[in-house]
Amino acid sequence: LKQYRYRYKIYIVEQADTMTVQAQNALLKTLEEPPAYAVFLLLAENQTAFLPTILSRTVLLHIRPLPDTMVADYLEKKKGLSPAESAVYAAYAQGSIGQALDLLEDESFQQMRQEILEKLMALPQAKKGEVFLWAKDLEKYKDDLRFLDMMQLWYRDLLYAKRLRSEKDLIQKDKKAEIFRSAVESEGELARKAALIQRARVQLARNANFRLTMEVMLLQLKEN
Template identity: 35%
Template sequence: MSTFADIYGHDKIKEHLQKSIELDKVSHAYIFNGGLGAGKKTIAKLFAKTLQCEKHGIEPCNECHSCIQADSSNQPDIIWIRHEKPGSIGVDDIREQLIGDMQIKPYSSRYKIYIIDEAEKLTVQAQNALLKTIEEPPAYGIVIMLTTNADIFLQTILSRCVRLDFKPVADELVVKYLKDNYDVTDYETKFAAAFAQGNIGRAVTIVTSGDFAKLKDEVLHVVRYAQEMTVSEIMAEVKNIANYKLTIDDYLDLMAMWYRDVLVFKSTNDVNPVIFKDELSQIKSQASHFSYEGLQDILNSIDKVKIRLKANVNFDLVIELLIMAIKQAV
């Protein structure tokens, strides 16, 4: 994205950031809070690029030396914090890359901007180490934390940061973004928008990822044939689904979306709200077969699977029980 005007949605966040630049009231610490693919990283990059732009406007000029450096991820005063441990950002990471480095004045820009992606992984010790820097930063120091869960931060951190919550974008904006930027059909854009639930990044993954297409095919196989599967076929299917452990939330969301389609069609006899429009004959067939109670039982079973998997219950057993619940629903 070259300018704030190119960003789809998030109008209040864009207005807040641009106004703070215009009035020279930029905070020294921000929390960008929102789901994966919500646009946090895109807007953080654009905000940092604009702050460092040599023209000092509320949009980056995209022509000066700093903007060109930022576009190639080589702006020396825009620093992304790295962490070697995949599950946590430790106190040493923060001390070495941020606290110590911030004592050195900017190389060529007005600010030194530190962006911490996956900031929910900051340990308590790392947060405490960061706190003093946030409380007493040098005039040029700015910290931007990107997180999917701001509630995990210490209250002392939250109270010293400007928190901006990235809310879902309207489906029509998601559809427009996909049509403007990708060669996809109307069905693909509408399906992606419905599944992504206002998350443009997630919608892009849906229309561009071969892995997601495979995942969708696997789900469709189960929802089409679960009621006809033998016990041995169910066990084989459980092993197939185990290949999708890392994306099991997407798997279960697709499955839930299917049975909601069946329930909606059964209730309304209207194809317009149906998301799986290329599977209408199967949707209609299942709508006539299942009772309202049976469909609700399946949807409840999917919700229970999510809860059990978060509690680290045996994966294969939970999935086997889910398929059995679908098989036995009437």
Template identity: 40%
Template structure:
């Protein structure tokens, strides 16, 4: 379990939390918002471990009894709120795990900390039950709500919490971590970083994902030979990817990055700006054979396919319309 110094990026949030500890102005309630894999849990755990650390500084010592308890998920004053129903956190979950226990003083620390992951799943009744606790908490209590979507919260919850939103990391930061810590070669690190869009956890997952390697090889073959295939062959590829349970939105992201590279090389003629540098020869050929407005139409067609899928248009139809634009341009 990392301390603040071990967490990549999110410097503004780390500084805010550390200053709150140093100045003894820790809030009773926080909302940490960010995509899955961006580091919400790591930040919450680092904050909790620092507050519970026996040394009382703005960075956990990682050596005292309290730190070791947190690292082994065994500290009595750090409570992770769970829920039985996968789709929702009900009022009983909040009452039993927070409201009914929060007035019991901490066992071994000054603070008693509750971490609610997937907090956007709280029902309205659960949020209202939590609101009463947030409005009049005991001095030692801290509640941390971790969410991918803070818009799911009632305005009364939002107004009583310190809201901290995680921002995507720069691709260069993600790439450096992949190369330095995981030993991934630069050309692949570029692809994972671009595809993850600033989400380090997602980039790490992609680097070891067999599903992504399959998606990569299948789509690469299709895009390189797209002009030679008829529409039935292309639709076969799409059906094959569906049968292999590849995420169709990931496929669209991949295509968008590919044609972004085609356009980038056509404009700049600079191989160093490409994400798919290993495919330089193909990029050179495609950029020479494509007009600017043709590439723009393809990129718009990919966006339109995404919109159609989100509107529940038949997947095969949405993809066929997009592939026809690709073939024509």
């Protein structure tokens, strides 16, 4: 179908790297002899998934993540968020305005974050039995490991608050009061706990038992 208003007609193929060999071969003829008015954008994360014949007929554009400050600025100007709110969503969006907008509309994300931060704040005073119950409760997030990002950002902010005693470099500025109140451990201890969360992430990537990994991680995070 030819364009009727603008000079070009743009076709966007999302997750193009998931196309089968047969699908790529079916698209090859179109890429070899495209209509003069057509532009094809093949969005992908894995360049190696394409056939060499596809790659030889395309121009590779490597899209880098945007700075968090740029994402936050967009959210403030276009969505009316406060600086504190925009900083939080920008941190979790990992350089993507589209991801930030999705998170803004995702009530489950907001509920997860509230729950995880409440657990982390209560963890130092929690009894061992409560910790095991929390590990069991986290199983509902087994397929959504964003909760580990939330944990790491929490300890990252605690470390900054402890070292700099300033809110300027905090990511979760909307929780600054809670962060400064919780930043009581040494810098070394806070860094160790952030590393524990990363270790748990690596173990889960290696198909470790989810419940057991969470139990060990939470118990170690509880230790002083």
